[in-house]
Amino acid sequence: MGGWNVSDIPDQTGRTAIVTGATSGLGAATARALAEAGARVIIAVRNQVKAQGVANSIAGEVQVRSLDLADLGSVRAFAESVDRADILINNAGVMAVPKSTTADGFEMQIGTNFLGHFALTGLLLDRITDRVVNVSSITHYIGRIDLDDLNWEHRAYSRFGAYAQSKLALLLFTNELQRRLRLADSPKLALAAHPGYAATEISSKTQNFLEQLVGLGNRLVAQSADMGALPTVYAATAEVEPGGYYGPEWFDWRGFPKRVGESAAARDEKTARQLWELAEQLTGVNFPL
Incomplete structure (x- = not known):
């Protein structure tokens, strides 16, 4: 027996969804399923030419707009272009890249994966009618939030440590956003999802021998991007629990979507509040909550 699939998506006619980073892989599969x-x-992407090719391959109404999550100026410009949307899917990300910084001086992975999406969500929240979905990762289990050195300025840089921190930050953000929405008596939902082990291009920027190892794993173990996108699409469209986290059914690696667990660190309410306050300071974006 199969599980929840694209054929189970409720009719989305009349609804608008924003998907960041949909030039390939999970983002493209998510955009296609929704359209x-x-x-x-x-x-919403950096590479509009590549994204237009994706849009042209999809049967449905798809628009391409410029968004560079590593530049808060670009985030603000994109947000100003949006009148309303029902769903915001914070999918874009970079993984295990060499140490570098965003246009605003943030470490690239925390800046792109978390702070850029935090700012985008805050700027758009009053125009989002239904839900926000943050795409995390099973690597959040090894993540650690260093509130005193979020941008890796005073400790030895770890590519995968920085990636795991950014994905843990997204789960803390999801949980704190849902808590604040509940306190505000808002019907909006904050949710998270992860793809398990899916074959995508995200590892192509690691710039080291791990690319070859990941490529071998993609061929032998990973599920397709279409399958990896299902938890995100489920979180975006199905009847879900507020603050729920969704991933593949088989040991978080493969299979159809279901509600999955998260680390104790991801449920730490004190750290979530402190991270939220720090993110507001760093980005200059205050949520209307």
């Missing part, structure tokens, strides 16, 4: 279910999809 083919009737949604108007806005692909």
Whole structure:
């Protein structure tokens, strides 16, 4: 027996979804599933030429707009272009890149994966009618939030440590956002999802021998991007629990989507509040909550 699949997506006609980073892999698969279910999809990306090729391959209404999550100026400009949307899917990300910084001086992975999406969500929240979905990772289990050195300025840089920190930050953000929405008596939902082990291009920027190892794993073990996108699409469209985290059914690696667990660190309410306050200071974005 199969599980929840794209054929189970409720009719999305009349709804608008924003998907960040949809030039390939999970983002493209997510955009395709939503558009083919009737949604108007806005692909928010750095590479508009590549994204237009994706848009042209999708049967449905898809728009391409410029968004560089590593530049808060670009985040603000994109947010100003949005009148309303039902769903915001914070999918874009970089993984295990060499140490570098964003346009605003943040470590690239925390800046792109978390702070850029934090700012985007805050700027758009009053125009999002239904839900926000943050795409995390099973690597959040090895993540550690260093509130005193979020940008790796005073400790030895670890590519995968920085990636894991950014994905843990997204789960803490999801949980704190849902808590604040609940306190505000808002019907909006904050959710998270992860793809398990899916074959995508995210590892192509690691710039070391691990690319070859990951490539071998992609061929032998990983599920397709279409399958990896299912937890995100489920979180974006199905009847879900507020603050829920969704991933593949088989040991978080493969299979159809279901509610999955998260680390104790991801449920730490004190750290979530402190991270939220720090993110507001760093980005200059205050949420309307």
